[in-house]
Amino acid sequence: MERFTVRRWNASDAHDLASGLNNKKIWDNCRDCLPYPYTETDAERFIRLAESQEPQVNYCIEVDRKAAGNISFERGADVERFNAELGYWLAEPYWNRGIMTEALRRTIRDYFCQTDVERIYANVYASNSASARVLEKAGFRLCGTHRRACFKNGRFVDSRYYELLRADLESRP
Numbered sequence: 001m002e003r004f005t006v007r008r009w010n011a012s013d014a015h016d017l018a019s020g021l022n023n024k025k026i027w028d029n030c031r032d033c034l035p036y037p038y039t040e041t042d043a044e045r046f047i048r049l050a051e052s053q054e055p056q057v058n059y060c061i062e063v064d065r066k067a068a069g070n071i072s073f074e075r076g077a078d079v080e081r082f083n084a085e086l087g088y089w090l091a092e093p094y095w096n097r098g099i100m101t102e103a104l105r106r107t108i109r110d111y112f113c114q115t116d117v118e119r120i121y122a123n124v125y126a127s128n129s130a131s132a133r134v135l136e137k138a139g140f141r142l143c144g145t146h147r148r149a150c151f152k153n154g155r156f157v158d159s160r161y162y163e164l165l166r167a168d169l170e171s172r173p
Contacts, residue, residue, distance in 0.1 A: 006062070009058060018042065029124075029125055046058075069094070072088070084111070084117045125157050126145060
């Protein structure tokens, strides 16, 4: 039996989504546009959006028959139209199990198959070493640190910048 599955979001996930994402530890490592506290109304709004997206850009991580996380891709525009920014989170009870690393590997392969994107990148607050390890294990390369690049929780923080090219993935067995 699989430890987790990756699938599309559906309306019945709203309670699990709100429960998992209404966590200050998670919010502290995400963008401020993510509501906190996170309510079932927020979850319902997000799920309606995710259900309508083609190609799929938000992937639900299901663990123990519960919606436990999300992986998202936001495509760039203009000269960056072949890039996509990666975002992800996992409910705290499932941390440190290797789930996110493997879920990223699966969804990145799927996203590359569905799109003509050549490069996926992610920014991680420098204090979030667990997230940095997840990206590195998933094959991302650290490009550098953007000093004082983000303003989170009332202070400037450094951000680590990671990338993964389609060619990097295709060259792996």
